[in-house]
Amino acid sequence: MSVLLTGATGFLGRHVLWDLLRRDPDIEVHCLLRPSKRATPERRLDQLLGPTGGNLSPEQRARAHVVVGDVTNEMLFADPEVAGRLTDEVDRVIHCAATVLFDTPLDEARAINVAGTRNVLRFAEALHTKGHLLRFDHFSTAYVAGRFEGLVREDELAPTTFNNTYEQTKWESEELVRGFQRELPISIFRPSIIVGDSRTGATSNFRVLYWPLKVLSTGLAWVVPLDANGNVDLVPIDYVVDAFGRLAADDASLGQCFHIAAGPNGQSTCGDLLDAATKVFGVRRPWLISPSVSYRVVRPLLYSVMWGRRRPLLRTAEQYFPYFAYRASFDTSATDTMLAGSDVERPKVGDYFQTILQYCVATNWGKRPVAP
Numbered sequence: 001m002s003v004l005l006t007g008a009t010g011f012l013g014r015h016v017l018w019d020l021l022r023r024d025p026d027i028e029v030h031c032l033l034r035p036s037k038r039a040t041p042e043r044r045l046d047q048l049l050g051p052t053g054g055n056l057s058p059e060q061r062a063r064a065h066v067v068v069g070d071v072t073n074e075m076l077f078a079d080p081e082v083a084g085r086l087t088d089e090v091d092r093v094i095h096c097a098a099t100v101l102f103d104t105p106l107d108e109a110r111a112i113n114v115a116g117t118r119n120v121l122r123f124a125e126a127l128h129t130k131g132h133l134l135r136f137d138h139f140s141t142a143y144v145a146g147r148f149e150g151l152v153r154e155d156e157l158a159p160t161t162f163n164n165t166y167e168q169t170k171w172e173s174e175e176l177v178r179g180f181q182r183e184l185p186i187s188i189f190r191p192s193i194i195v196g197d198s199r200t201g202a203t204s205n206f207r208v209l210y211w212p213l214k215v216l217s218t219g220l221a222w223v224v225p226l227d228a229n230g231n232v233d234l235v236p237i238d239y240v241v242d243a244f245g246r247l248a249a250d251d252a253s254l255g256q257c258f259h260i261a262a263g264p265n266g267q268s269t270c271g272d273l274l275d276a277a278t279k280v281f282g283v284r285r286p287w288l289i290s291p292s293v294s295y296r297v298v299r300p301l302l303y304s305v306m307w308g309r310r311r312p313l314l315r316t317a318e319q320y321f322p323y324f325a326y327r328a329s330f331d332t333s334a335t336d337t338m339l340a341g342s343d344v345e346r347p348k349v350g351d352y353f354q355t356i357l358q359y360c361v362a363t364n365w366g367k368r369p370v371a372p
């Protein structure tokens with residue numbers, strides 16, 4: 001099998017890459033990479049496959065290849081000759097690339113998440129026309145639910161309003177993918193909040209949940225606009241990759257959408273996670289205020305007294321506030337049905353959350369060298 005993988009340098013994409021190479025000895029993976037400020041695409045792949053990168057054998061590493069490109073480029077690939085060769089060769093596409101920042105300006109986020117997804121779908125369409133597209137796997141997010149409150153079903157993408165441009169453009173890209181799902185063999189995967197490995201805590205990503213945790217660990221967050229009963233749905237990266245691998249190995253997953261999430265029975269509350277974290281960090285539990293009171297009263301006050309370098313900090317903090325009082329839960333029925341009887345088991349948050357936090361402390365939030 002020959003796969004085109006986008007987003008291989010990302011947190012999720014690198015684990016997907018390593019898993020593909022380990023899982024199937026016949027697979028060749030073409031990683032669509034762009035240069036970074038510091039490294040060429042070739043160097044970036046070498047770094048991903050380096051000694052600590054997924055513990056791969058030389059034979060496994062040799063089956064990963066660089067394809068220079070950018071999802072915002074309508075042609076996708078920098079070299080038309082490579083584009084032609086891959087259109088003959090590739091039979092599976094896995095689309096992980098996205099901007100996941102909450103504050104990317106809408107037009108920029110649309111260019112990557114919506115137009116970029118359309119460009120990857122067009123490539124898949126060309127493979128389909130040639131008669132050799134086996135499957136297209138699209139990584140969406142459970143947070144396409146936006147501000148919806150209640151149980152979110154896997155087979156629905158309901159109109160909603162959004163907390164940020166990430167949610168909005170991932171919703172728009174999923175809608176686009178669902179349109180193509182009528183013609184092409186496509187599965188959609190919606191992870192919730194992905195955290196480090198449940199066994200080791202290891203992560204290369206210290207964003208999303210990690211940012212507020214890091215602030216909490218300083219002991220300086222005395223007052224937090226948080227609803228202790230708010231829902232937090234966490235999944236460790238090892239479970240995401242195992243579940244994805246298992247679901248995508250079965251053609252019955254085509255045409256479907258799957259929440260890779262803790263689900264209504266496995267999700268946590270903000271209060272549970274706060275208690276566990278204050279214990280591990282050895283800090284006192286902050287005083288909680290209602291997020292709506294904070295918005296009306298505390299926010300204007302804070303903006304009047306915080307200026308200079310502190311303002312961006314306040315703005316970053318604000319991006320997370322909607323998730324401190326989250327009201328949706330993610331139904332996992334389709335995922336559970338397909339994984340029933342397999343060896344893929346969803347770890348319980350209470351069993352691994354401490355390991356996740358200890359890894360953050362041990363690595364000083366990724367500042368000390370760690371395995372990627």
Ligand SMILES: NC(=O)c1ccc[n+]([C@@H]2O[C@H](COP(=O)([O-])OP(=O)(O)OC[C@H]3O[C@@H](n4cnc5c(N)ncnc54)[C@H](OP(=O)(O)O)[C@@H]3O)[C@@H](O)[C@H]2O)c1
Pocket residue numbers: 006007008009010011012013032033034035036069070071072095096097098099100112116139140141142170190191192193194195205208
């Ligand atoms: N992490 C989570 O908690 C989570 C949860 C739910 C869903 N997801 C979904 O999972 C996917 C991966 O997320 P992640 O956390 O791994 O994000 P990430 O670490 O920020 O990785 C994003 C990847 O997309 C690539 N990319 C961005 N713009 C690109 C472009 N114009 N052309 C080519 N590649 C581009 C990045 O490449 P560069 O290195 O070149 O920037 C990087 O490889 C996303 O679709 C996200 O919505 C993630």
